[in-house]
Amino acid sequence: MTSATAGTGLTGADFEKFRDYFYKRTGIQFSESKRYFVDKRIDNCIRASGYDSFAGWFGALRLGDKPALLQELINQLTVNETYFLREDYQFDALLNAVLPEVLKNRSRIPGPIKILSLPCSTGEEPYSIALRLLEEWPHIDTVDVEIHGADIDSEVLARARHASYGERSLQRVPKPWVAKYFNLVGAGRYQLDESIRGAVTLHQINVCDTATMRNFRDFDVVFCRNVLIYFDELSSRRAAENLYGSMRPGAYLFLGHSESMSRISPIFTPTRLPEGIVYQRPTGAK
Known part of the structure; x- marks a missing residue:
């Protein structure tokens, strides 16, 4: 699948590259079934950081000279559902x-x-x-x-x-x-x-x-x-x-x-x- 998802410009190949990068940095791996969840939050990160494409944003992310990009991504993609005295x-x-x-x-x-x-x-x-x-x-x-x-x-x-x-x-x-x-x-x-x-x-x-x-x-x-x-x-x-x-x-x-x-x-x-x-x-x- 090579078509891009609306909003992010993320192709299937882009998603694979992103998924591999995020896994190496955090240990968390997203399946294809999580694609909508991931794409939506990547889109939020791209817009918030001022980039106009996935390619530009992901290139800056991989260079590592803007650690705030990775931290914002982690914040977007981690689930934090909790309450007092759980279990x-x-x-x-x-x-x-x-x-x-x-x-x-x-x-x-x-x-x-x-x-x-x-x-x-x-x-x-x-x-x-x-x-x-x-x-x-x-x-x-x-x-x-x-x-x-x-x-x-x-x-x-x-x-x-x-x-x-x-x-x-x-x-x-x-x-x-x-x-x-x-x-x-x-x-x-x-x-x-x-x-x-x-x-x-x-x-x-x-x-x-x-x-x-x-x-x-x-x-x-x-x-x-x-x-x-x-x-x-x-x-x-x-x-x-x-x-x-x-x-x-x-x-x-x-x-x-x-x-x-x-x-x-x-x-x-x-x-x-x-x-x-x-x-x-x-x-x-x-």
């Missing part, structure tokens, strides 16, 4: 089973317990972890905890730092928590209290980028939910290895309910908890 049974597992084991195994290791949420999107997941710990974990006043969030999308990270949410995003948050931790800032908009925002450190990172993932080390718990399903086999394996490298021996990894590490890599050990499956970096692993 809350995994937070139950964190409090009821995982953290007690972490505490027991870390009793002679100095430093805080470290938790990573990746991708964190607009912040609902790492902030949900903070709220559950503050409200329900009995050791929060005596144990140091670091919570980190990371995402490839600079736009959603900016929104996470501002931490202003609509009622749909807060629909599962108990009303007393909303009253205690959120401030009404407009019609149906609530901003998370600065004390909670300041307790979560946010980073921009691509989980498939091994070089930058090396900066993330010694995490006791990692949430990486509903992202590996967007990768092919090679990218999923690379992401799994990068996550493995970011974790302490014995650390725990939570995936989304439709994801299974057994289909990706054997390096993690599945552990069955009452709330479901969690994956561990084996103790003694280097």
Whole structure:
């Protein structure tokens, strides 16, 4: 197929070149069935950056001397659907089973317990972890905890730092928590209290980028939910290895309910908890 799609001027051959480029940069691969979604967002990027054709825009993108072009593209093409306390049974597992084991195994290791949420999107997941710990974990006043969030999308990270949410995003948050931790800032908009925002450190990172993932080390718990399903086999394996490298021996990894590490890599050990499956970096692993 060589005809161009209206708006972008993107031919079938152009789409193949773009898809290969984006895959190499992010690990995300789009099938032909996503063509309309991709074309529409590429068109938005071309118009926003002042180019009048796909060829000119893509040439500048590949040269790499305008990194803002790639970041805008990533922001357009990544999906960031989330809300507070999503898949809350995994937070139950964190409090009821995982953290007690972490505490027991870390009793002679100095430093805080470290938790990573990746991708964190607009912040609902790492902030949900903070709220559950503050409200329900009995050791929060005596144990140091670091919570980190990371995402490839600079736009959603900016929104996470501002931490202003609509009622749909807060629909599962108990009303007393909303009253205690959120401030009404407009019609149906609530901003998370600065004390909670300041307790979560946010980073921009691509989980498939091994070089930058090396900066993330010694995490006791990692949430990486509903992202590996967007990768092919090679990218999923690379992401799994990068996550493995970011974790302490014995650390725990939570995936989304439709994801299974057994289909990706054997390096993690599945552990069955009452709330479901969690994956561990084996103790003694280097």
